[in-house]
Amino acid sequence: EIVMTQSPATLSVSPGERATLSCRASQSVSSNLAWYQQKPGQAPRLLIYSASARATGIPARFSGSGSGTEFTLTISSLQSEDFAVYYCQQYNNWPPSITFGQGTRLEIK
C-alpha cells in the first residue's frame, strides 16, 4: 500500500500570508495526486487534481506542484474561508489504489 504523509500536522498562518503544505508518497505516484479542503461538518471539496490542475471554480490563489513522491499545495494569500483541514490523495488506476494523507490543519495565527 502506498502511504501518504502530510506535513506539518498543523500550520498556523496569518490572513494574507502564504501557506505551503507538503505531501510525500512512499513510492512514486507520478502526477496522480489530488488535494481536498474540508471544513467542519462538510464533505471534502476537490481543489487540485493531476498534481497541479485546479478543479472547476477553485480560485487561482490555490496552486499545486510536484510529481513522483513530493508534492506541495500553496495558498498564495490566505483568506478567512481558507482555514480548514487539507488532505492529499494518491490514485492509481491499475492496480487500483487510493490512499489519503492524514491531513494538515490550517489555522489562523
Place this chain on the structure above:
Amino acid sequence: QVQLVESGGGVVQPGRSLRLSCAASGFTFSSYTLHWVRQAPGKGLEWVSFISYDGSNKYYADSVKGRFTISRDNSKNTLYLQLNSLRAEDTAVYYCARARSGGSNYCDAFDIWGQGTMVTVSS
C-alpha cells in the same frame, strides 16, 4: 444540479447489517465510477470501495473486504453499500463520491461528494 445524496445510516449493534444508498442527479450516472469513502469521528479520510461505471469491476479496502458489498442500479441512478458483520471500528460518516473523469478511469480524483451519512456501531 450535479449532486449525490446519501441515506441509510443509523445506530446498529455489532455484528448486524445496514445498507447505505447514494442517489445521484444532474449527470449521466452510468458513465462514472463511484466510490465510498469513510471518516471516523475526528479522524481522516479512508477509501472503502469503488464500482465501475457498468458495475463490472469492484474493489474493496482490506479493512472491509468480505464484509461490505458495493453495487449500483444504473436504471435508478443509485449506488449502494451493504455493510455486514459491523464492528465498532466501522463507526464513521460514509460519503459517496464520483471519480472525476468517467469511463474506465476507475481511480481518479473525486470531484463530486455527497453530504455523508453517519453509521454508529454500538451495543
